[in-house]
Amino acid sequence: MPVHESSPVPTHREKRRKKMERNDDEIGTENRKAETPIVEDIEQDSSLTPNGGSIAGFESLHRLLCASLSPQVFQEVKRLLLGLNCGRAVEPINLPDPAKALSAKHDFDLQAFCFHADKEVLRGPQTVRVGLIQNSIALPTTAPFLDQKRAIFEKLRPIIDAAGAAGVNILCLQEAWTMPFAFCTREKRWCEFAEPVDGESTQFIQDLARKYNMVIISSILERDVKHGETLWNTAVIIGNRGNIIGKHRKVDTIPYGFIFNHIPRVGDFNESTYYMEGNTGHPVFETAYGKIAVNICYGRHHPLNWLAFGLNGAEIVFNPSATVGELSEPMWPIEARNAAIANSYFVASINRVGTEIFPNPFTSGDGKPQHADFGHFYGSSHFSAPDSSCTPSLSRYRDGLIISDMDLNLCRQLKDKWGFRMTARYELYADMLSRYVQPDFEPQVIADPLLHK
Numbered sequence: 001m002p003v004h005e006s007s008p009v010p011t012h013r014e015k016r017r018k019k020m021e022r023n024d025d026e027i028g029t030e031n032r033k034a035e036t037p038i039v040e041d042i043e044q045d046s047s048l049t050p051n052g053g054s055i056a057g058f059e060s061l062h063r064l065l066c067a068s069l070s071p072q073v074f075q076e077v078k079r080l081l082l083g084l085n086c087g088r089a090v091e092p093i094n095l096p097d098p099a100k101a102l103s104a105k106h107d108f109d110l111q112a113f114c115f116h117a118d119k120e121v122l123r124g125p126q127t128v129r130v131g132l133i134q135n136s137i138a139l140p141t142t143a144p145f146l147d148q149k150r151a152i153f154e155k156l157r158p159i160i161d162a163a164g165a166a167g168v169n170i171l172c173l174q175e176a177w178t179m180p181f182a183f184c185t186r187e188k189r190w191c192e193f194a195e196p197v198d199g200e201s202t203q204f205i206q207d208l209a210r211k212y213n214m215v216i217i218s219s220i221l222e223r224d225v226k227h228g229e230t231l232w233n234t235a236v237i238i239g240n241r242g243n244i245i246g247k248h249r250k251v252d253t254i255p256y257g258f259i260f261n262h263i264p265r266v267g268d269f270n271e272s273t274y275y276m277e278g279n280t281g282h283p284v285f286e287t288a289y290g291k292i293a294v295n296i297c298y299g300r301h302h303p304l305n306w307l308a309f310g311l312n313g314a315e316i317v318f319n320p321s322a323t324v325g326e327l328s329e330p331m332w333p334i335e336a337r338n339a340a341i342a343n344s345y346f347v348a349s350i351n352r353v354g355t356e357i358f359p360n361p362f363t364s365g366d367g368k369p370q371h372a373d374f375g376h377f378y379g380s381s382h383f384s385a386p387d388s389s390c391t392p393s394l395s396r397y398r399d400g401l402i403i404s405d406m407d408l409n410l411c412r413q414l415k416d417k418w419g420f421r422m423t424a425r426y427e428l429y430a431d432m433l434s435r436y437v438q439p440d441f442e443p444q445v446i447a448d449p450l451l452h453k
C-alpha cells in the first residue's frame, strides 16, 4: 500500500521510520542515508537483496537492529551484544565538521566511539584516538597495475584526510591495501604489486603521517630486495614524524623451533603461493601514542599468537585483514573480542569491502565450478576492549573510517580486576609445548578402563 503523507493511521513503514528516528543517536544522521529500507519491505523489493553485501538491506547488523527494534528493546540487545564499558554502553562521539564533510562528499561510512577507563589517583588518563580504514579497490583488476595502485591512493587520500581532521593519533589500513587481494588466483603476475618497505606506498603514507602527526600502519606486499627479492606480507609501522619505526611480517615461528603455519591454506586463500611465513617475531612498537602490535589477518585464528603480542606488552593490537563472508564472518567478532579479553589489550579489526573479480577463473579444489572471485569481503571493521565491550561495526559494503578514543589505562585496570596474567600458568604451558614439539610426544589421555572391555 502506498504511503500517503496525510494518512491518519500510521502504516508499518511509518512506525519503523519513527523507531529509526528515535534511535538516531546510535548511528548519527550523517550515516543514515544508505539504510532507508524497512525490514518488512525488503523481501518485496528484490532490488535491495543483491545489493552487494547488505544484510537484508542494511549496512550492518547493528543498524538493522537499531531500525527494527523499539528503543528499549534495542538498548537491551545492545547491552548483550556489545557489552558495557565502565558500566555504560560504548558511547558514540561527535567528530569535527570537516571530517563529516569528507565522509559525505566521498561517500564513506564514518563512525566514532569512546572507551573510558576508571579514574585513577596516581595516573592521569592515557587517551589515544585510533582510526581504521576499510576500502574496496578503485579500478577493475584488468586495469594497468600502476593505475590500480595509484587509484587506490587517491581513493584513500580523503579518508586519511578525514582521520587527520578528526585528530586521529594512530591509523591502520587494511591488509595489502595497495592492491586487489589476488592471492586466490595463484598467478605470479600479481607479484608486480610488491614493493620494498621504503617504496612508493610507504612514501605516500609517510607524507600523510608527517602532515597529521599520526602513526600509520601500512600493510603491503613486500619485496625484500636485499634478501634475494623475496616476498612477504608485511605491516610497515610509520611514526608520527614520517619515520619508519619498523615492520612486522605475517606471521611467525614461536619458540621451541616449532613453526606455526600462519599463512592460510583455506578456501581460495592460496597465499603460500606468494610469500613465506614471517621471520620478525612478535614485535611491539613503542610509539608516541602507545605500545602497538600487528597481527595480520589469518594470525587471528591462533590464540598463542595473540598471547605473544600481549607478553611483549602490547596495549593495542591491530588486525588488518582480507576475509570473506562465507568463510569467516561468524568468527570475526568473536575472535577479536576474545583476544582483547584474554590479553587485557584493545583489538582493532579491519577488513576490506567489495567483491573483486579477476580476469581468469580458478577452482577451489573442492569439485565446485570454477569462479573468478573470492566472494564478498564484508568490511565490518570495529574495536574490541579488554573489558569485553566493543563498538558497532562499519558498513558491510561501503568504504569507511571508524574512530575510537580509548583510555589505555583500561588495560592495567582489567589486569588488576581479572588477574589473567597472574593466574596464567605459563611454566606449565611452556612445559606442555616443549613436550608437544618432540617427535615422541604422547598425548596425556586417561582412558576409561571399562571403555574397551
Ligand SMILES: NC(=O)NCCC(=O)O
Pocket: 175, 264, 269, 296, 297, 298, 299, 321, 322, 323, 324, 327, 328
Ligand atoms: N588474508 C587472510 O589471511 N585471509 C585468510 C582467511 C581468514 O583468515 O579469514
